Amino acid sequence: MVTVSSDLDHVKTESDAWLAAVAEHLSFEDRRDAYTALRAALHALRDRLSPEQAMHLSAQLPTAIRSVYFDGRHLSPPTRDDRCVQDFCGHIGEELPPNFPLDAKNIAKGVFDVLLEQLDRDEVANLLAALPAPLQALWASTAHRSAPVTSSVTHPHPDNALTVLGQP
Numbered sequence: 001m002v003t004v005s006s007d008l009d010h011v012k013t014e015s016d017a018w019l020a021a022v023a024e025h026l027s028f029e030d031r032r033d034a035y036t037a038l039r040a041a042l043h044a045l046r047d048r049l050s051p052e053q054a055m056h057l058s059a060q061l062p063t064a065i066r067s068v069y070f071d072g073r074h075l076s077p078p079t080r081d082d083r084c085v086q087d088f089c090g091h092i093g094e095e096l097p098p099n100f101p102l103d104a105k106n107i108a109k110g111v112f113d114v115l116l117e118q119l120d121r122d123e124v125a126n127l128l129a130a131l132p133a134p135l136q137a138l139w140a141s142t143a144h145r146s147a148p149v150t151s152s153v154t155h156p157h158p159d160n161a162l163t164v165l166g167q168p
Helices: 006-025 031-048 051-060 063-069 085-094 104-118 119-131 134-144
Strands: 149-153 161-165
Touching: 006 031, 006 063, 006 104, 031 051, 031 063, 031 085, 031 104, 031 161, 051 119, 085 104, 085 134, 104 119, 104 134, 119 134
Parallel strands: none
Antiparallel strands: 149 161
């Protein structure tokens, strides 16, 4: 029988691992900075997705991180239509405190590195397909570094062209 205590320990262990990964990728010594960066990037991504896409992504997240992801959002059509990196990073920047130790673009890349490491590759491919090409570029160096390209899928809208990530 699983106890509440062991369930809570598991939730804490998972979220600690994610925060440690973000801290490592972004070279943060303070885990509060890792939390702030993760939250800001996840909110920017979430607000760019449809409710269905947001739910698919949330199913891949650990319980505590999922709570952070949904904080402040009601399931409705995307609240943002950031089509360029500058606007997307501006959204991240809106959630960061003044004088935060890292810029929004590097936060996006670092958090996306962690998502790529932690999430199912098919989920990442579906997530990328939902983003316009300029935002896919934030993942590009990570995706090509972590997995071989095995095929290409072209979607009707040119902004949704996607190279599907290969299976490890």
